[in-house]
Amino acid sequence: MxxxxxxxxxxxxxxxxxxxxxxxxxxxxxxxxxxxxxxxxxxxxxxxxxxxxxxxxxxxxxxxxxxxxxxxxxxxxxxxxxxxxxxxxxxxxxxxxxxxxxxxxxxxxxxxxxxxxxxxxxxxxxxxxxxQIDVRERREHMARQASFKAMTFLFGHYCDTVSTAVFVLPSASGDAVDFVEVHRRIGLHRVTPGTSLPLLSLYTELPALASGPRLTSLEGEAVSAGPGHFFLADPGDSPLPAMCIEQEAETTTFVLSGDDPTPTPERITTAFRVAEIVPCDLQAPALPLSLRTYMLHTPCQRLVRDVFIAEALWPLLRPQVAFFLPGPSGMPMRAATAGQRHYRELPLSARIEALPEGADAWTLPGVPDHQQTLLDALQRAGLGAQRFRAWRCEMAYPVPLVEMQIALGAPSGPVGTANPVEATAG
Missing domain, CATH: 1.10.506 (GTPase Activation - p120GAP; domain 1)
Incomplete structure (x- = not known):
C-alpha cells in the first residue's frame, strides 16, 4: 500500500x-x-x-x-x-x-x-x-475564492457570470460534428483602465487550408467579414463595444480593445458556428470522445457550461467534465483516456447534470433573457426546429488558467436521464 x-x-x-x-x-x-x-x-x-x-x-x-x-x-x-x-x-x-x-x-x-x-x-x-469529500469541497471553495480575488487584480477584469451553451449536431459530411456556441458575459467589469478583454478563443486549422474546422458566424459569414457578425444584441440601447479578432497560427481569439472609449457593457453575448470540428463516428464513436476544451481565462463568480446534443446523436452517451493544467501553447485538446488519470488532470469538484424537459432547460437563474437569447441564436443558425438533450455544469469561482474539458462517455447510471428539449420551447 x-x-x-x-x-x-x-x-x-x-x-x-x-x-x-x-x-x-x-x-x-x-x-x-x-x-x-x-x-x-x-x-x-x-x-x-x-x-x-x-x-x-x-x-x-x-x-x-x-x-x-x-x-x-x-x-x-x-x-x-x-x-x-x-x-x-x-x-x-x-x-x-x-x-x-x-x-x-x-x-x-x-x-x-x-x-x-x-x-x-x-x-x-x-x-x-x-x-473526505466534504472537507475537500470546503477547502477547495476557499481556495477558489482566493484565486478569484487575486486573478481579478492581476488580470484587471472580472465577470459575475460566464455562460456558454454549446450545441452539438451532425456535420453534413457524415463523419464529424458541428458546433454552435453562444458565449455570455453577465456583469462584466473592467477594474483596470485600458485592459484588453479576451472573450473567447478557438483552436482551428489555418484559414488557408481547405480541410479542418471552419469558423463562421451563425449565418455562415467568414471571420474576415468582421467581428460585428459575431455579436448578439442584448437588451438596452448601449452601443456595441469595439471588438477585434486576433489570428495566431491555428487560434482565433475575440478581444475587446482596451483603447475603446466606449464604457464596458454590463453584458456581452457572442455566438459562432464551427463546421467539422470533431471528426468521429456518428454511430459508435471511440470513447471517451473529447468534444471541447476551454481555457478558463476570465475570473468570475459563477461559471455555467450547457451542453445540448442533437436528439438523434449518440442517444446512449452523456457528457463528462474534467480539468487540466494547461499544455504547451497552441496544443490541441488532449484525447481522453478511459479510467486513466492524466498527469495534468486536477481533481476539482464539478458536476454535470441532465436538464429537465421543456422550457426549463433553456433558463438560467438570475438571467431573465437567457432562454430567449439561446432560441434567437438557433433561429439565426437555421436550427429552430432541432431537438436536443441537455446537460449543465455550474460551479462557483472557477480557477483561471485551467483547461476545462468536455468529453462524451457511457453513462454511469441509468441510460436516458436527459430528456429531449425543443429549440422552439417556451
Missing amino acids: NAPLTSDGMAVAPSLADRLGPVAAGLRLSLAGLVQCLAGEPARPIRLMRAAGLDKSLASRLVQATRAESDAEFLHRVPSPTGLRMLLDASAGQVPDELRATVATAVDAFQSLLDQFPGGRLALDAHLGAT
Missing part, C-alpha cells in the same frame, strides 16, 4: 498518518468539555464571546469544531493552536485546572503533529481531503 501524499506530492510517513486519529480524538473530547463549561449546552458563539472575550470569528470556529460529526471534519474546522491557546488563556479561573491542563496537553500534541506534517495545516487539509 502506498503512503498518503500531501498536496505537493510529498509522502506522509505512515506513523504520522496513524497519529491523526488519536490526536483528533483527544483534542476533540477535551475541547468540547472546555467549550461546554464556558458556553453552556448547547454551546453558542455569543456565549463564548462573552465568557472568554473572544472575537466572533474565533468563537464561531470553536463552536463549529465541537459540532463536527467526525474526527476528520473536526481537524478541518478546529482553529490553529494559537487560537486554541487564546481560549485557554481566557478560561483561566472559569474552569477546573485539570480540564485546562488536559486541553493544553491536547493542543501541544496538535501543534507537534502540524510541525511534523510536511506543509503544515495546508498539507493536513489536503491529506484529509483525499478521503
Whole structure:
C-alpha cells in the first residue's frame, strides 16, 4: 500500500498518518468539555464571546469544531493552536485546572503533529481531503475564492457570470460534428483602465487550408467579414463595444480593445458556428470522445457550461467534465483516456447534470433573457426546429488558467436521464 501524499506530492510517513486519529480524538473530547463549561449546552458563539472575550470569528470556529460529526471534519474546522491557546488563556479561573491542563496537553500534541506534517495545516487539509469529500469541497471553495480575488487584480477584469451553451449536431459530411456556441458575459467589469478583454478563443486549422474546422458566424459569414457578425444584441440601447479578432497560427481569439472609449457593457453575448470540428463516428464513436476544451481565462463568480446534443446523436452517451493544467501553447485538446488519470488532470469538484424537459432547460437563474437569447441564436443558425438533450455544469469561482474539458462517455447510471428539449420551447 502506498503512503498518503500531501498536496505537493510529498509522502506522509505512515506513523504520522496513524497519529491523526488519536490526536483528533483527544483534542476533540477535551475541547468540547472546555467549550461546554464556558458556553453552556448547547454551546453558542455569543456565549463564548462573552465568557472568554473572544472575537466572533474565533468563537464561531470553536463552536463549529465541537459540532463536527467526525474526527476528520473536526481537524478541518478546529482553529490553529494559537487560537486554541487564546481560549485557554481566557478560561483561566472559569474552569477546573485539570480540564485546562488536559486541553493544553491536547493542543501541544496538535501543534507537534502540524510541525511534523510536511506543509503544515495546508498539507493536513489536503491529506484529509483525499478521503473526505466534504472537507475537500470546503477547502477547495476557499481556495477558489482566493484565486478569484487575486486573478481579478492581476488580470484587471472580472465577470459575475460566464455562460456558454454549446450545441452539438451532425456535420453534413457524415463523419464529424458541428458546433454552435453562444458565449455570455453577465456583469462584466473592467477594474483596470485600458485592459484588453479576451472573450473567447478557438483552436482551428489555418484559414488557408481547405480541410479542418471552419469558423463562421451563425449565418455562415467568414471571420474576415468582421467581428460585428459575431455579436448578439442584448437588451438596452448601449452601443456595441469595439471588438477585434486576433489570428495566431491555428487560434482565433475575440478581444475587446482596451483603447475603446466606449464604457464596458454590463453584458456581452457572442455566438459562432464551427463546421467539422470533431471528426468521429456518428454511430459508435471511440470513447471517451473529447468534444471541447476551454481555457478558463476570465475570473468570475459563477461559471455555467450547457451542453445540448442533437436528439438523434449518440442517444446512449452523456457528457463528462474534467480539468487540466494547461499544455504547451497552441496544443490541441488532449484525447481522453478511459479510467486513466492524466498527469495534468486536477481533481476539482464539478458536476454535470441532465436538464429537465421543456422550457426549463433553456433558463438560467438570475438571467431573465437567457432562454430567449439561446432560441434567437438557433433561429439565426437555421436550427429552430432541432431537438436536443441537455446537460449543465455550474460551479462557483472557477480557477483561471485551467483547461476545462468536455468529453462524451457511457453513462454511469441509468441510460436516458436527459430528456429531449425543443429549440422552439417556451
